[in-house]
Amino acid sequence: ILNVEQSPQSLHVQEGDSTNFTCSFPSSNFYALHWYRWETAKSPEALFVMTLNGDEKKKGRISATLNTKEGYSYLYIKGSQPEDSATYLCAFPSGDQTGANNLFFGTGTRLTVIP
Amino acid sequence: GAGVSQTPSNKVTEKGKYVELRCDPISGHTALYWYRQSLGQGPEFLIYFQGTGAADDSGLPNDRFFAVRPEGSVSTLKIQRTERGDSAVYLCASSFKAGLAHYEQYFGPGTRLTVT
Numbered sequence: 113i114l115n116v117e118q119s120p121q122s123l124h125v126q127e128g129d130s131t132n133f134t135c136s137f138p139s140s141n142f143y144a145l146h147w148y149r150w151e152t153a154k155s156p157e158a159l160f161v162m163t164l165n166g167d168e169k170k171k172g173r174i175s176a177t178l179n180t181k182e183g184y185s186y187l188y189i190k191g192s193q194p195e196d197s198a199t200y201l202c203a204f205p206s207g208d209q210t211g212a213n214n215l216f217f218g219t220g221t222r223l224t225v226i227p
Numbered sequence: 228g229a230g231v232s233q234t235p236s237n238k239v240t241e242k243g244k245y246v247e248l249r250c251d252p253i254s255g256h257t258a259l260y261w262y263r264q265s266l267g268q269g270p271e272f273l274i275y276f277q278g279t280g281a282a283d284d285s286g287l288p289n290d291r292f293f294a295v296r297p298e299g300s301v302s303t304l305k306i307q308r309t310e311r312g313d314s315a316v317y318l319c320a321s322s323f324k325a326g327l328a329h330y331e332q333y334f335g336p337g338t339r340l341t342v343t
Contacts, residue, residue: 116269143328155230156270156318156334163329201269205328213328214260214283217269 114138116204118218125192126226132188133221135202139183146203146215147176147187156201159187192225199223229253231335233319239341240309248304248338252321259302260332261294262318270318276302277324309342316340 117136125131137145144163150156160169165180173190189196199222203215232251240246252259258277262270272286276296284294291309296302306313316339320332 118269146331148334153336155336158331158333161329161331203269206272213330214272214275214286215262215270215332216272217262219267219269 114204114206114216116202116216116218118200118202118221120221121219122222122224124224124226127192127194129192130188130190131192131223132186133200133223135185135187135218137183137185137202137204139181142180142183143213144205145178145185146205147185148201148203149198150201150220151198159200187221189223192223194225194227197223197225231319231321231333233317233335233338235338236336237339237341239343242309242311242342244309246306246309246340248306248317248340250302250304250319250321250335252300252302252319253333254300255323256321256333257299257324258322258330259296260320260322261302261304262320264316264318264337266315273304273317306340309340311342314340314342 119134146161147159148156160176162178167178169176175188178185199220201220203217205213234249260275261273264270274284274294279299291307294304316337318337320334322330322332
């Protein structure tokens with residue numbers, strides 16, 4: 113079992129505010145880190161798969177950075193909108209590059225954007 | 228294109244009953260994963276299939292849980308003698324193939340199981 117931690121557990125922000133949250137993971141035997149967004153009553157949706165130390169990825173107003181040496185990733189949302197309200201999950205694949213790579217998930221950060 | 232689908236979306240059953248949860252993966256995806264999310268937790272791995280075979284079932288909590296994928300496509304998760312602690316959202320995901328950590332997993336909307 114791999115220890116993947118996310119903080120904060122929940123977050124309320126006003127529409128238009130920018131926000132960020134953290135995922136920490138084991139820094140040894142790193143292969144990739146996945147970020148998902150899970151809206152209520154919908155499927156978890158993949159946001160990013162990050163593989164390289166120093167990686168920075170962006171999708172619209174959402175971006176993520178990766179530090180594999182210290183074992184953390186930040187997710188940033190610029191100018192939050194009500195439709196950003198969701199649970200944001202990070203996940204760390206098990207095994208190695210030839211293994212099953214089932215995902216170990218953090219408990220998520222529940223974001224609520226207040227109009 | 229069609230994503231991963233799961234049926235039923237909600238299932239309420241009495242303690243001790245048997246339930247089956249179905250997953251239809253994305254066509255052409257050979258890897259299929261089952262996860263379970265209990266209240267306040269992140270999804271936890273249950274079992275993974277590569278093709279028809281269960282390649283890793285180490286996450287199944289006990290022998291009341293069993294899953295099949297007889298033709299390498301649709302999978303069914305079976306729970307015998309359900310207990311209240313089995314109440315959770317059961318998620319299915321598929322991937323083009325397993326074995327590469329950067330391959331994205333595509334999730335279905337889940338089945339919410341409530342055992343009364």
